[in-house]
Amino acid sequence: MKKRVASVLLAAIFVASIFIFAGCSSSGSKSDVIKVGFIGPTTGDAAIYGTSARDGAMLAVAEINAAGGVNGKQLELIAYDSKGDQTEAINAYNRLRDQDGVVAVIGGTLSGETLAMKDIMVQDNMPVLSPTATAVDVTVDAPNIFRVCFLDSYQGAAAANFSADTLGAKTAALLIGTGNPYSEGVSAAYQTAFVAKGGTIVGSESYGTTDKDFSAQLTKIKEMNPEVIFVPDYVQTVGPILQKAKEMGITSTFIGADGWDGVQVDYAAAAQGNYFTNHYAADSPSATVQNFIKAYNTKYTKVPNSFSALGYDAAYVMAQAIKTAGSTESAAIITALAATDYSGVTGNLKFDANGDPKDKEVTIIKIDGGQLKFVTTVVNK
Numbered sequence: 001m002k003k004r005v006a007s008v009l010l011a012a013i014f015v016a017s018i019f020i021f022a023g024c025s026s027s028g029s030k031s032d033v034i035k036v037g038f039i040g041p042t043t044g045d046a047a048i049y050g051t052s053a054r055d056g057a058m059l060a061v062a063e064i065n066a067a068g069g070v071n072g073k074q075l076e077l078i079a080y081d082s083k084g085d086q087t088e089a090i091n092a093y094n095r096l097r098d099q100d101g102v103v104a105v106i107g108g109t110l111s112g113e114t115l116a117m118k119d120i121m122v123q124d125n126m127p128v129l130s131p132t133a134t135a136v137d138v139t140v141d142a143p144n145i146f147r148v149c150f151l152d153s154y155q156g157a158a159a160a161n162f163s164a165d166t167l168g169a170k171t172a173a174l175l176i177g178t179g180n181p182y183s184e185g186v187s188a189a190y191q192t193a194f195v196a197k198g199g200t201i202v203g204s205e206s207y208g209t210t211d212k213d214f215s216a217q218l219t220k221i222k223e224m225n226p227e228v229i230f231v232p233d234y235v236q237t238v239g240p241i242l243q244k245a246k247e248m249g250i251t252s253t254f255i256g257a258d259g260w261d262g263v264q265v266d267y268a269a270a271a272q273g274n275y276f277t278n279h280y281a282a283d284s285p286s287a288t289v290q291n292f293i294k295a296y297n298t299k300y301t302k303v304p305n306s307f308s309a310l311g312y313d314a315a316y317v318m319a320q321a322i323k324t325a326g327s328t329e330s331a332a333i334i335t336a337l338a339a340t341d342y343s344g345v346t347g348n349l350k351f352d353a354n355g356d357p358k359d360k361e362v363t364i365i366k367i368d369g370g371q372l373k374f375v376t377t378v379v380n381k
Helices: 002-030 047-066 086-100 111-124 152-166 181-196 215-224 235-247 287-300 306-325 330-338
Strands: 033-040 074-081 104-106 128-130 145-147 171-177 200-207 228-230 253-256 275-278 341-344 347-350 362-368 371-378
Touching: 033 047, 033 086, 033 111, 033 306, 047 074, 047 287, 047 306, 074 086, 074 306, 086 111, 104 306, 111 145, 111 181, 128 306, 152 181, 152 228, 152 253, 152 275, 152 362, 152 371, 171 181, 171 215, 181 200, 200 215, 215 235, 235 253, 275 371, 287 306, 306 330, 306 341
Parallel strands: 033 074, 033 104, 104 128, 128 145, 171 200, 171 228, 228 253, 253 275
Antiparallel strands: 275 362, 341 347, 362 371
């Protein structure tokens, strides 16, 4: 009996030693890697946005690692598909935190999914840098959350100023996606700024998030005969709206926001001659922009859109913050993020007290011959 007890004891000690050594080995490999999460839609209707931002961030991480990494360690970007769904985004964040052990998150990509995760991320004090979530509330009462992109309110005002100052428009109509924080937020800012410029909003029509036919709304807007029609939404919605407007013979100039980026791919004819606000222009002569485009095209064999550029800048800013912090502790990274001073593809970036970019330029793009053409920049003071 004593021999049996002794044998069992020895076996237990042997098994325990295996786990101890395995634990040491695992810990050693982890110490060479800094894990950062990414959340955005890479499948579904909004896949163009998440995929683009992810690819931009992946390119940046590859460049950072090739240059020696961060504080002697390699960055690892762990990306999850939110599918454009708020519940999926929350689940992705929970996996990144609990299973993957990330020290920071780049994301979400869409405003709605980012707002859905916000309370949990604030509670966790997770360092968060969204490349593209433009809704105003994303950073409100959230000292750990920052963003690279300008706000809905900022680009909405810029679009209104361009409509009035450059296009000389006196009348405008709004076409708004109800239940879409992005569309609603940009529209509200546009209306306020356009009226402040002495313009008149002649009417406003709305549609639901699942609507596919916009004939009724466009018929009413056509009767209003506005000089410009403001439609801030994403490509999968904007494209069909522009197509239907063309079929109906609407001649008003359409103005959009950054969600239009990519509309020229499948809706070039319908989008011809219209404008939208964006984060950068691919035809900019800036060496920083052109070097990024060359590197992106080499890696992915396509031209990057603004979401790619924002994802790229976000990864560099996060890496810079971790390097400056000299630590992977949340509080240290958040403090470093707040002190960001970075010149990137999408412009100069410093954060205000809310974690939003200060005085960032808004680029105005014109769709011409299936190409996105730089028109001007607007800075709201």
